[in-house]
Amino acid sequence: MTLPPGYTLRRAEVADAALIAAQREAMFTDMGTEYRETVAQFAPWVERHLQAGTYVGWFVEQEAEVVAGAGLLLHDWSPHFLDPQPLRSYLQNVYTRPEHRGRGLARALTQTAIAETRRRGIRTLSLHASKFGRPLYEQLGFVATNEMRLVLDGPS
Secondary structure, three states, X not given: OOOOXXXXXXXXXXXXXXXXXXXXXXXXXXXXXXXXXXXXXXXXXXXHHHHHOOEEEEEEEEOOEEEXXXXXXXXXXXXXXXXXXXXXXXXXXXXXXHHHOOOOHHHHHHHHHHHHHHHOOOOOEEOOOOOOOHHHHHHOOOOOOOOXXXXXXXXX
């Protein structure tokens, strides 16, 4: 993992939950998706997971200002033929401020997440890619899967 000169990597702390939520909102906005943190309540969720160690995040900074970030959700998963151990990694919230794009920051963050997944002995890392991120993830070896989804209405 290599960052361009003038950029540094740091690990997210519990106190960064609001910053992670703000980057998440910016990420969805850039994808053209309406997303309101007040509705999503992501900040309290990520704060709990940062405290529990089930969410690991990183920021790229330039002159002590956060310009990019990414997170890795570590979650239980049933043992499977791809990986018999019951843990999976899920990469999320990969975001780079527009004026810092094209410099390899998202690549460095994704490589950091891959290294952390390997370090923990987890063999499966998944993500949902935007059309903007898909080429990067494919270059790093990610492949599309056959996942399907059903979104249900609220309780009946």
